[in-house]
Amino acid sequence: MEDINLFVPCLVRQFLPEVGMATVQLLRHFGYQVHFDPAQVCCGQVFINWGQLKRAKKMARAFLRTFEGPALVVGPSGSCVAAVREKYGLLDLEKAEFEQWQDLRHRLFDVLEFMQQKGLKVRGRLDARVAIHRSCHLLREIGLDVVESDLWAGIEGIRVVYPEHMAECCGFGGVFSVKMGEVAAGIGRRVVQRLVDLEPDVIVVPDAGCIMQVRSVLDAMHKDIRVLHPVQLMLQAING
Amino acid sequence: MAEFRRGAKNLRRNAKTAARRPELGAVISRATDHAIIRRREVMQEIDFAAQRRRIQQLRQNATQNLPGLLDRFKARVEAKGFHFHMAVDTNAARRIVIDVAKRHTVQTVVKSKSMLGEEVGIREALEQAGIQVTETDLGEYIVQLNHEPPSHLTAPAVHLSTGEVGEILYKQAGIGPFEKPEQMAVAVRQFMRTRFFNADMGMAGANALIAETGAMLMMSNEGNIRLVTSLPRLLVVLTSVDKLVERMADLAPLIRVIPKNATGQRITNYCTVLSAPRQGQEVHIVVVNNNRMAAAGDPVFGQAIRCVRCAACINVCPVFRTIGGHAYGTVYVGPMGIVLTNALHLDPHARMLSDACTLCDACAQVCPAGIDLPGLILHIRSSGNPRLIDRFKAWVVGMTYAGAGRFKAAFWALRLFKRLFAAGYRRLWRMLGWTGRRGVPRVAGKTFDRMWDDDAKGD
Amino acid sequence: MQRAIELFWERFTGYSGEVILCVSLREAMQRTVALTRKIGTDTVGLSRHVPVPEALSNAGLHVMHEPPTQVDDVPVVGITAPWGLVAETGSLVIHDHDPGERLWSLVCDVHIAILDHPRIFNDLDELFTEDSAHLSTGLCLISGPSRTADIEKKLVLGMHGPRRVIALIVGVD
Ligand code: SF4
Numbered sequence: 043m044e045d046i047n048l049f050v051p052c053l054v055r056q057f058l059p060e061v062g063m064a065t066v067q068l069l070r071h072f073g074y075q076v077h078f079d080p081a082q083v084c085c086g087q088v089f090i091n092w093g094q095l096k097r098a099k100k101m102a103r104a105f106l107r108t109f110e111g112p113a114l115v116v117g118p119s120g121s122c123v124a125a126v127r128e129k130y131g132l133l134d135l136e137k138a139e140f141e142q143w144q145d146l147r148h149r150l151f152d153v154l155e156f157m158q159q160k161g162l163k164v165r166g167r168l169d170a171r172v173a174i175h176r177s178c179h180l181l182r183e184i185g186l187d188v189v190e191s192d193l194w195a196g197i198e199g200i201r202v203v204y205p206e207h208m209a210e211c212c213g214f215g216g217v218f219s220v221k222m223g224e225v226a227a228g229i230g231r232r233v234v235q236r237l238v239d240l241e242p243d244v245i246v247v248p249d250a251g252c253i254m255q256v257r258s259v260l261d262a263m264h265k266d267i268r269v270l271h272p273v274q275l276m277l278q279a280i281n282g
Numbered sequence: 283m284a285e286f287r288r289g290a291k292n293l294r295r296n297a298k299t300a301a302r303r304p305e306l307g308a309v310i311s312r313a314t315d316h317a318i319i320r321r322r323e324v325m326q327e328i329d330f331a332a333q334r335r336r337i338q339q340l341r342q343n344a345t346q347n348l349p350g351l352l353d354r355f356k357a358r359v360e361a362k363g364f365h366f367h368m369a370v371d372t373n374a375a376r377r378i379v380i381d382v383a384k385r386h387t388v389q390t391v392v393k394s395k396s397m398l399g400e401e402v403g404i405r406e407a408l409e410q411a412g413i414q415v416t417e418t419d420l421g422e423y424i425v426q427l428n429h430e431p432p433s434h435l436t437a438p439a440v441h442l443s444t445g446e447v448g449e450i451l452y453k454q455a456g457i458g459p460f461e462k463p464e465q466m467a468v469a470v471r472q473f474m475r476t477r478f479f480n481a482d483m484g485m486a487g488a489n490a491l492i493a494e495t496g497a498m499l500m501m502s503n504e505g506n507i508r509l510v511t512s513l514p515r516l517l518v519v520l521t522s523v524d525k526l527v528e529r530m531a532d533l534a535p536l537i538r539v540i541p542k543n544a545t546g547q548r549i550t551n552y553c554t555v556l557s558a559p560r561q562g563q564e565v566h567i568v569v570v571n572n573n574r575m576a577a578a579g580d581p582v583f584g585q586a587i588r589c590v591r592c593a594a595c596i597n598v599c600p601v602f603r604t605i606g607g608h609a610y611g612t613v614y615v616g617p618m619g620i621v622l623t624n625a626l627h628l629d630p631h632a633r634m635l636s637d638a639c640t641l642c643d644a645c646a647q648v649c650p651a652g653i654d655l656p657g658l659i660l661h662i663r664s665s666g667n668p669r670l671i672d673r674f675k676a677w678v679v680g681m682t683y684a685g686a687g688r689f690k691a692a693f694w695a696l697r698l699f700k701r702l703f704a705a706g707y708r709r710l711w712r713m714l715g716w717t718g719r720r721g722v723p724r725v726a727g728k729t730f731d732r733m734w735d736d737d738a739k740g741d
Numbered sequence: 742m743q744r745a746i747e748l749f750w751e752r753f754t755g756y757s758g759e760v761i762l763c764v765s766l767r768e769a770m771q772r773t774v775a776l777t778r779k780i781g782t783d784t785v786g787l788s789r790h791v792p793v794p795e796a797l798s799n800a801g802l803h804v805m806h807e808p809p810t811q812v813d814d815v816p817v818v819g820i821t822a823p824w825g826l827v828a829e830t831g832s833l834v835i836h837d838h839d840p841g842e843r844l845w846s847l848v849c850d851v852h853i854a855i856l857d858h859p860r861i862f863n864d865l866d867e868l869f870t871e872d873s874a875h876l877s878t879g880l881c882l883i884s885g886p887s888r889t890a891d892i893e894k895k896l897v898l899g900m901h902g903p904r905r906v907i908a909l910i911v912g913v914d
Binding site: 309312313316317418419420421424437438439440442443444447463464466467468471474475476478479495497503504505506508509512530531532533534535537538545548549550551552553554555556557558560561 | 866884889903
């Protein structure tokens with residue numbers, strides 16, 4: 043059984059633990075031995091996006107140390123994974139750290155990306171109309187289009203719908219969501235309305251920050267629609 | 283205070299006000315969706331990636347050789363009988379244009395839309411000199427009547443609904459009252475014709491200046507640019523040095539891609555290559571620098587000068603689509619506006635514009651000049667000293683994030699706080715800035731760490 | 742060439758231009774007269790580049806060459822002779838430096854373009870690497886009637902320029 047080190051983004055840890063557990067169960071379902079090191083810290087994305095690169099660098103150092111070693115690292119967040127892979131270059135890392143980073147880059151994956159690359163297919167059944175929000179960083183930085191991907195191919199009964207005009211940002215944007223709260227909410231209202239208009243049973247959102255944003259907007263709209271990470275939906279399908 | 287500084291300073295407040303008007307976002311996103319959908323369709327006719335490489339390359343060549351290209355352009359146009367003027371900055375540009383107008387005792391000007399015209403505020407300058415200026419582009423004319431700046435590069439009145447436009451035309455110009463866009467357009471056409479025929483001076487911008495031949499590319503759908511450049515005896519072309527390209531052959535990818543990218547149109551209806559003054563016409567070409575030559579040499583911001591003003595990045599920007607152009611308070615808006623304003627001014631105040639970005643990367647995907655807009659915005663965010671309040675917030679978050687133990691303790695405290703003071707918990711989020719029409723995030727009853735432990739025990 | 746004409750046709754008409762293929766110049770001139778009459782006028786603005794202008798005056802049309810000085814004197818129909826077309830973009834290539842070509846393709850409600858054995862360019866790259874006098878004196882690509890979508894993206898034809906553009910093409914089949 044291959045080992046996987048679980049990377050649990052800070053929002054998942056504190057706000058969406060069920061997404062983390064679903065990731066664990068799904069990876070186990072595919073036969074992986076999952077490990078979780080509770081000493082891990084935030085990847086530093088929040089500080090990078092904030093423009094606070096010195097603080098980000100401190101976080102990055104700790105992050106690189108935690109995930110040293112040959113094991114694969116998998117986590118449920120395209121934006122965190124993308125930040126580590128693509129944005130650590132901005133941090134002016136020292137030589138040893140830089141090498142750690144180069145090594146980690148090639149064995150760090152978002153969970154959905156990991157499934158795609160390994161050809162892991164979920165088989166099961168789920169009778170639901172599912173509206174998909176394509177989170178920006180997973181789509182544009184990792185390059186995984188949750189709609190076009192074959193992640194859903196083995197699930198019977200599922201009906202996938204999505205806003206076809208464009209994959210628009212939900213307005214979360216990390217620190218943007220509190221620095222420009224009203225604008226973040228304004229974007230969220232528009233974008234979530236599009237999802238609601240699709241009259242789904244479930245809204246699927248593949249990134250923790252976006253899940254938080256979409257839920258908050260739905261709350262304010264008094265809409266009682268479940269918001270799930272794809273891994274949660276897949277587990278449901280597997281379990282029948 | 284320079285306009286961009288005031289804009290940047292007031293950005294948060296203005297953005298907030300705009301975001302509280304959902305009808306604004308509805309109108310803008312509807313209009314830009316249209317462009318986005320059509321763009322995707324028409325792009326199937328070409329290989330965007332290949333054309334983007336060409337444009338990036340030709341723009342890069344040009345921006346790295348601005349002084350040389352400028353000299354060649356100047357020599358060519360002067361040989362053909364154009365009058366050439368170089369304007370170092372806004373004031374110089376205004377002075378040159380007003381001098382030309384005064385020398386010919388100009389009383390009326392017909393003008394076509396140009397962003398550079400907005401940048402140097404040429405309409406206001408002419409009006410202050412007692413000259414009547416008519417914007418001839420329909421959208422621009424509407425915002426002129428409404429006494430406001432354009433809200434979008436290629437669609438100046440995109441923030442207004444049909445009903446609002448009808449009212450503006452009626453109240454401000456006595457045209458109408460009409461309900462349908464067709465009726466409004468016909469009426470404006472008729473009204474404007476007289477102005478075209480009687481104007482003392484025409485004023486246009488240019489989409490590209492070709493150094494090799496001393497020609498200028500001008501693109502318009504309405505035909506107003508051709509009228510502006512054809513009918514009056516006196517013509518002023520107000521343009522900027524970053525419009526230079528080297529060869530005629532460079533025009534092909536520009537004409538091919540810009541309209542497709544901007545509005546999803548295959549080609550702009552009239553693409554004019556103006557190469558010599560018309561018979562009996564006096565033409566002045568005013569090339570404005572406004573710090574572009576220096577910016578082009580900047581190792582970081584140099585790439586921003588490659589921008590060809592297609593506005594595609596603006597159409598896809600979630601912030602623009604929600605707050606519109608006016609809230610930025612700057613001439614150039616959206617992702618390119620943030621970047622260009624900073625590139626041209628290298629001013630600490632302009633940095634605040636970089637707040638207006640979710641770093642969603644949508645703009646980078648569509649930019650035909652291959653400008654790394656999100657990367658530059660992030661660079662702007664991270665350069666210089668952030669405001670004290672931001673530094674404080676970052677310090678607080680930084681402290682709680684610095685180690686796994688502290689992280690857990692901080693959220694343990696948050697959880698406790700929530701249990702004890704439900705209303706206070708909500709207020710805390712609002713204080714942090716989680717404002718707007720959203721509920722507050724719900725911290726989970728059980729952390730992932732606990733769940734993991736429980737799961738291990740259960741095994 | 743067949744392919745280029747087809748593409749031109751598809752794209753020019755796709756943007757509301759009209760195309761009529763004519764077997765001879767004679768036919769083109771006859772059709773011009775018929776079109777003009779159908780539109781309900783007998784005065785046309787005429788560029789000097791249009792071949793056999795007498796075909797129009799002989800048919801009883803009143804021909805204007807000089808630009809009108811007042812708005813009210815602008816005829817409904819303007820006639821020009823573009824020298825080329827671009828298939829890729831569905832565009833007519835006008836010799837824009839010529840006062841008649843420019844004016845009569847611009848100010849009238851209806852623009853009739855007579856293309857007698859035009860140069861045919863497959864794409865914009867072919868056009869702009871062309872080494873011709875037209876390039877150095879100026880050109881205009883016209884890809885249909887003048888248009889605007891400035892009011893809530895609603896398309897309106899005939900904004901400042903012609904509402905109709907009709908291309909009569911001779912000698913391409
Ligand atoms: S930055 Fe790029 S996408 Fe934006 S207007 Fe300029 S060229 Fe177009």
